[in-house]
Amino acid sequence: MTIEDIKKLEAEIRALDCKSAKEVEDARIRFLGKKGSVTALFDEFRTVDKEAKKEFGRPLNELKQLAGQRIEELKEKVGDQGANSSSKEDLSMPGEPLPLGSRHPVSIVREQIVGIFRKFGYDVAEGPEIEDDYHVFEALNFPPNHPARDMQDTFFVSAGHLNPLLLRTHTSSVQVRAMEKMDLPIRVICPGRVFRNEAISARAHCIFHQVEGLYIDEGVTFADLKQAILLFAREMFGPETEIRMRPSFFPFTEPSAEVDVSCNICHGKGCNICKGTGWLEILGCGMVDPNVLEASGIDSRKYSGFAFGMGLERIAMLKWRVNDLRHYFENDMRFLQEFDSAVEV
Ligand code: DAH
Numbered sequence: 001m002t003i004e005d006i007k008k009l010e011a012e013i014r015a016l017d018c019k020s021a022k023e024v025e026d027a028r029i030r031f032l033g034k035k036g037s038v039t040a041l042f043d044e045f046r047t048v049d050k051e052a053k054k055e056f057g058r059p060l061n062e063l064k065q066l067a068g069q070r071i072e073e074l075k076e077k078v079g080d081q082g083a084n085s086s087s088k089e090d091l092s093m094p095g096e097p098l099p100l101g102s103r104h105p106v107s108i109v110r111e112q113i114v115g116i117f118r119k120f121g122y123d124v125a126e127g128p129e130i131e132d133d134y135h136v137f138e139a140l141n142f143p144p145n146h147p148a149r150d151m152q153d154t155f156f157v158s159a160g161h162l163n164p165l166l167l168r169t170h171t172s173s174v175q176v177r178a179m180e181k182m183d184l185p186i187r188v189i190c191p192g193r194v195f196r197n198e199a200i201s202a203r204a205h206c207i208f209h210q211v212e213g214l215y216i217d218e219g220v221t222f223a224d225l226k227q228a229i230l231l232f233a234r235e236m237f238g239p240e241t242e243i244r245m246r247p248s249f250f251p252f253t254e255p256s257a258e259v260d261v262s263c264n265i266c267h268g269k270g271c272n273i274c275k276g277t278g279w280l281e282i283l284g285c286g287m288v289d290p291n292v293l294e295a296s297g298i299d300s301r302k303y304s305g306f307a308f309g310m311g312l313e314r315i316a317m318l319k320w321r322v323n324d325l326r327h328y329f330e331n332d333m334r335f336l337q338e339f340d341s342a343v344e345v
Contacts, residue, residue, distance in 0.1 A: 001044050001052070006059045009037055013067050016074065024074045031067045038067050102340040105316040106209050106328055110191050113211050113312070116235045117189045120228065122213065125188040127174035129195070132163045135173040139295040140252040148251045153197040155206075167195035171212035172252060175288075175307055178214060179296035184303060185217035191312075202324040209312035214288070216298065216305030222255070222287055225306035229285065233261045236315070240267075244279060253286025253307055265321070273321060280318050283310035 013031060018024045031038045045053065045060055103111075114124055127135070142148050152169035174190035182188070190212040198204040215228070226245065233241045241264060245257040260281050263274035270276035285308035290300035313328050320339075322328075327335045 001041060001048060001056060003056070003059065005041065006056070006063055009041070010063055010066060013063070013070050016070055018074045018078055021075070021078050024071060024078055027074070028071045032064070032071070038064055102336060104328075104336065105320060105322070105339050106312050108339060109312050109316045109319065110209065110211065112236065113232075113310075113315075114189060114191060116232055117213065119235075120187075120231070122187045122189045122215075125174055125178045125182075125190045126192060127168075127171070127177045127190065129168055129193055130157055130165055131168040131173045132165055134163050135176045136166060136168050136170070138163075139176040139292065140172055141289050141291045141295070142251045146251070148249075155195050155197050168192075169196050170194050170309060171210040172307070172309055175212055175214040176292075176296055179216070179293070179298055184298065185215075186305070187215050187217075189213045200326065202326065205313070205325045205329065207329065208325070210309055211312060213308045214305060215307075216288065216293070216303055218303055220287075220304045220306060222306070225285060225287065225308070228306070229259055229283070229308065233259075233282070237261055237264050237319075240264075245285075248284060248286075250284055250286055252289050252292045254289045256284065256286035259283050259285060259308075264318075273318070282315060282318070283308050285309070 009031075016027055018027055028036075030036055033039065041060055041063070045056060048056065118124070136154075137149060138144070154169050155167040157165040157167065171190045171192045171194060174192065175188075178186055178188045178190070192210065192212075193207060194210050195207055198206050200206060213228075215224070226243075229245075230243050233243050240262075242262040244260050246260065248256045248258040250256040258281055260279035262268055263271060263278050263280050265271050265273050266278065268278035270278050274280050285306060288305040288307050293300040293303060293305070313325055316322060316328070317325070
């Protein structure tokens with residue numbers, strides 16, 4: 001026996017690893033069994049002289065202890081694994097799918113509209129929901145005390161001030177902010193939430209959503225407006241869609257128009273959705289009034305533009321024949337789940 005024999009076995013024991021209880025038991029027999037290599041050294045130890053006993057006694061005992069310890073450690077290790085694999089849970093099974101929420105119909109419509117105008121080269125702009133009187137009314141050519149303000153019943157945040165804060169009644173305020181900030185030419189759409197002091201009913205709500213559009217460049221004409229709206233209507237409601245424009249009034253556009261699209265439910269024959277007319281009103285629009293351009297520092301002799309604005313709830317109502325505006329805000333799961341797969345209709 002040499003000290004090297006002991007060292008060699010020690011290294012072997014330290015490096016020992018097992019994957020199953022059977023392997024541990026085999027290792028125990030290999031080292032500590034009757035014919036095991038550690039036991040063999042002890043047998044040999046008995047035969048050596050006194051001097052050698054002094055030299056090998058201690059390392060040999062330590063080796064035996066180490067082997068015993070290592071076997072216990074390995075037993076514990078494979079024992080744990082064994083316990084896991086024998087439990088009822090199968091960790092390789094696919095997880096339970098988490099139910100994903102569905103898109104809100106107003107979000108679906110907003111994303112479609114934004115997607116269509118992005119394709120036409122429009123940027124998206126957003127503005128504050130708590131606005132001042134200047135951006136909601138004054139810069140849009142509503143003089144103070146003008147009766148046109150009555151068309152939009154306003155929630156004031158701070159009344160009695162020269163330029164009171166209020167909840168914006170339309171997203172046209174974002175066109176003013178765009179004209180103030182952006183370089184010309186401007187081509188933006190502005191989706192957002194708006195607020196009006198209306199009694200809540202099937203046809204009116206105090207919160208709703210709009211998308212505003214604005215295009216300003218040199219030489220923009222009403223024909224450009226008509227073409228943009230026609231292309232949009234066909235992308236949104238189908239390639240057969242026709243539009244018609246009716247003269248209207250908005251303080252910030254001159255001339256102004258309201259746009260109807262041909263009813264895509266009865267295709268012009270007349271149904272209860274279009275109230276027998278064959279047409280559905282979808283938006284207001286017009287050529288930006290020169291006063292509005294000038295208020296934001298744009299030279300109205302050089303530049304012209306068009307603007308339009310539409311209500312998202314109304315468009316979603318037409319698309320999915322929703323008959324009550326209140327559904328959009330009540331978060332009734334039975335309503336919301338109807339739009340699980342309604343990305344395209
Ligand atoms: N702001 C109008 C409203 O809320 C909608 C509108 C009409 C926007 C005509 C426009 C427009 O930009 O040109 O009723």
